[in-house]
Amino acid sequence: MPPSCDLLLTNALILTMDAQFPHHRSGGVAVAGDSIVAVGPDALGFDALETIDCRGRVVMPGLVNAHTHVPMSLLRGLADDLRLDVWLMGYMMPVEREFVSPEFVGLGTRLGCAEMIRSGITCFADMYYFEEAVAEAAADVGMRALCGQTVLRFPSPDARSYEEGLTRAREFIRTWKGHPLIVPAPAPHAPYTCTPEILRSCAELAAEFDVPLHIHLSETLLEVQELRDRHGMPGVPYIRKHGLFDAKVLAAHCVHVDDGEMRALKNFGAGVAHNPSSNLKLAAGIAPVARMLELGVNVGIGTDGAASNNDLDMFEETRLAALLAKGTLGDPTAVPAREALAMATRLGAAALHLDHLTGSLEPGKRADLLVLDVERLHNLPAFARDPGGIYARIVYTSKSTDVVDVMCNGRWLMRDRVLKTVKEDELTREAADRAQRIDAFLGSREVSVLQKLVAVGGAVEQESFEVQVKARLSTDARLLDVLSGHELTVIRSSRYRQHDLYWSFEDPEQGRLRYRDDEFLDEKGTVTGERSRLTLTGRTREDRFGEVLLFRSRYLAPAAHSARFYREYFRPAAEHVVTKERRRWLVAYRGVEFYVHLDRLIVPAADGFFLEIKSRTWSQRDARDKAAVITELLALFGASPDETLGDGYVDLAARSGGRFGV
Ligand SMILES: [Zn+2]
Numbered sequence: 001m002p003p004s005c006d007l008l009l010t011n012a013l014i015l016t017m018d019a020q021f022p023h024h025r026s027g028g029v030a031v032a033g034d035s036i037v038a039v040g041p042d043a044l045g046f047d048a049l050e051t052i053d054c055r056g057r058v059v060m061p062g063l064v065n066a067h068t069h070v071p072m073s074l075l076r077g078l079a080d081d082l083r084l085d086v087w088l089m090g091y092m093m094p095v096e097r098e099f100v101s102p103e104f105v106g107l108g109t110r111l112g113c114a115e116m117i118r119s120g121i122t123c124f125a126d127m128y129y130f131e132e133a134v135a136e137a138a139a140d141v142g143m144r145a146l147c148g149q150t151v152l153r154f155p156s157p158d159a160r161s162y163e164e165g166l167t168r169a170r171e172f173i174r175t176w177k178g179h180p181l182i183v184p185a186p187a188p189h190a191p192y193t194c195t196p197e198i199l200r201s202c203a204e205l206a207a208e209f210d211v212p213l214h215i216h217l218s219e220t221l222l223e224v225q226e227l228r229d230r231h232g233m234p235g236v237p238y239i240r241k242h243g244l245f246d247a248k249v250l251a252a253h254c255v256h257v258d259d260g261e262m263r264a265l266k267n268f269g270a271g272v273a274h275n276p277s278s279n280l281k282l283a284a285g286i287a288p289v290a291r292m293l294e295l296g297v298n299v300g301i302g303t304d305g306a307a308s309n310n311d312l313d314m315f316e317e318t319r320l321a322a323l324l325a326k327g328t329l330g331d332p333t334a335v336p337a338r339e340a341l342a343m344a345t346r347l348g349a350a351a352l353h354l355d356h357l358t359g360s361l362e363p364g365k366r367a368d369l370l371v372l373d374v375e376r377l378h379n380l381p382a383f384a385r386d387p388g389g390i391y392a393r394i395v396y397t398s399k400s401t402d403v404v405d406v407m408c409n410g411r412w413l414m415r416d417r418v419l420k421t422v423k424e425d426e427l428t429r430e431a432a433d434r435a436q437r438i439d440a441f442l443g444s445r446e447v448s449v450l451q452k453l454v455a456v457g458g459a460v461e462q463e464s465f466e467v468q469v470k471a472r473l474s475t476d477a478r479l480l481d482v483l484s485g486h487e488l489t490v491i492r493s494s495r496y497r498q499h500d501l502y503w504s505f506e507d508p509e510q511g512r513l514r515y516r517d518d519e520f521l522d523e524k525g526t527v528t529g530e531r532s533r534l535t536l537t538g539r540t541r542e543d544r545f546g547e548v549l550l551f552r553s554r555y556l557a558p559a560a561h562s563a564r565f566y567r568e569y570f571r572p573a574a575e576h577v578v579t580k581e582r583r584r585w586l587v588a589y590r591g592v593e594f595y596v597h598l599d600r601l602i603v604p605a606a607d608g609f610f611l612e613i614k615s616r617t618w619s620q621r622d623a624r625d626k627a628a629v630i631t632e633l634l635a636l637f638g639a640s641p642d643e644t645l646g647d648g649y650v651d652l653a654a655r656s657g658g659r660f661g662v
Contacts (some may be wrong), residue, residue, distance in 0.1 A: 062122025271351025
């Protein structure tokens with residue numbers, strides 16, 4: 001009696017994608033339960049409950065998406081054509097802090113899975129928050145997934161601290177280990193977002209449960225340069241030093257790795273996920289994939305998240321992987337089509353450390369496969385002379401819309417282009433609803449510079465009041481005389497060189513944003529330190545007491561990012577540059593403390609000195625009293641107030657084509 005099976009796919013061209021790359025023009029694929037039991041002519045010896053005629057089609061392994069953040073399909077198209085830091089810190093992370101919940105993650109995963117199934121993907125490696133919701137949705141939809149629970153050194157949507165993140169990862173792995181479709185993993189986000197302790201703990205956790213570990217590695221040049229500056233080594237030796245290779249590593253990106261690092265990846269059995277669209281779109285660079293393959297590294301192909309791609313189409317990624325390798329090396333023989341397709345299947349599965357389960361059509365492996373129509377108009381005609389030509393037809397010509405059927409773990413996920421495990425219309429409605437809510441959130445944030453500042457700034461000092469007066473001096477002699485005399489007490493003094501960028505906006509109500517780089521100077525004028533701050537000034541004149549003005553409103557935030565970051569994030573209507581040398585004294589006079597600033601303007605260039613005397617105040621009465629003392633102090637310095645300086649140097653900078661005199 002012949003052996004029996006549940007399903008037999010016949011008359012297709014079968015690409016097994018195993019190490020010998022055999023393809024069968026006759027024969028079939030026999031599936032029993034969740035597994036493949038025979039491939040090629042052997043399969044025809046099986047008695048099948050159901051036989052499907054796949055004439056004119058290719059049957060091949062389901063594609064492996066080696067790196068993604070599948071719930072981010074809900075953030076697709078939210079912010080584009082921005083630099084990585086502005087995109088991530090200005091948009092993605094604030095929106096994630098506000099919206100990411102288990103429900104968000106579940107919905108995003110179902111949406112992403114639906115798209116991936118349509119593109120012939122049966123297995124993906126994920127990294128996100130609330131990863132149990134990704135695992136649940138993926139298992140429910142019927143896809144195979146390596147699910148990485150993110151661990152970060154700062155608070156994330158699902159963990160207030162990294163300890164909590166680690167506990168979460170442990171609990172997640174304990175719960176899901178052994179599931180037929182889901183392989184749980186810890187995902188320390190990246191070396192620059194993790195401490196050495198996090199890296200080590202995650203590696204220990206992965207080793208303890210014998211599961212892979214998913215991490216971003218050497219994605220940008222900046223990140224690698226920082227590692228070199230701070231630790232004297234690039235990405236691969238750095239993670240090695242912190243014990244990461246005690247685990248089975250899947251490293252996403254590896255754009256900036258040298259030959260020694262690639263050899264180390266090979267020697268430690270690490271897998272690499274190449275993400276061509278994401279790396280191109282965020283201008284991270286192009287990974288040296290051909291060299292990695294030459295050294296025998298398991299390199300898979302990933303789409304990365306839909307927010308940075310912006311789709312989850314493995315046909316497009318595979319084509320790009322082959323083309324980019326040729327273009328960058330100036331060698332059209334680099335990464336030929338067959339090798340590119342191997343990256344999208346068997347090598348990808350090996351990169352995920354799941355090649356015992358999926359990635360090729362071999363008896364004993366799970367029935368993860370796709371049926372592809374290769375007789376559509378854009379794929380005609382077909383030449384028979386070179387039997388290997390089919391790989392080029394698939395990699396360079398086929399599109400994700402040519403995928404007809406998809407099976408994972410012996411279960412049909414798509415038949416005749418109809419999704420069997422996802423309700424598409426429901427998903428469409430729910431995704432539109434989320435988009436509306438996120439739009440409203442970002443819309444309300446965008447109306448105010450202060451709101452945008454709060455969104456990226458973290459701690460912001462609240463508004464305050466101060467009385468102040470400004471004056472010009474042709475010489476500093478008298479002022480310095482008074483300061484060294486007995487009429488007032490100098491509590492402390494300092495010197496800076498200040499580089500200020502003033503940003504103003506279309507709507508003057510938004511106030512003005514100042515990005516200040518302070519360089520601390522010693523007596524000889526040598527720089528001894530620096531700091532950066534952001535100040536949002538409303539600059540509304542509240543009141544006046546003679547010559548002394550009362551101002552309200554300034555919001556101070558430490559500038560954690562570069563001036564370039566804030567310029568691209570806030571998109572001001574105008575920018576003015578002011579550079580000056582400032583001497584600053586905290587003095588006590590008649591029992592009141594004041595700051596005395598004496599500035600020499602460098603940009604825009606100006607003769608003489610600019611004097612500012614100011615003091616914080618809390619009440620109208622206090623302001624009036626201090627204003628009276630300031631007026632006396634000003635007379636003592638021999639200066640007379642100049643109201644045209646009331647709005648600071650930015651107006652001078654704006655007016656000045658070049659020098660302006662005192
Ligand atoms: Zn990523």
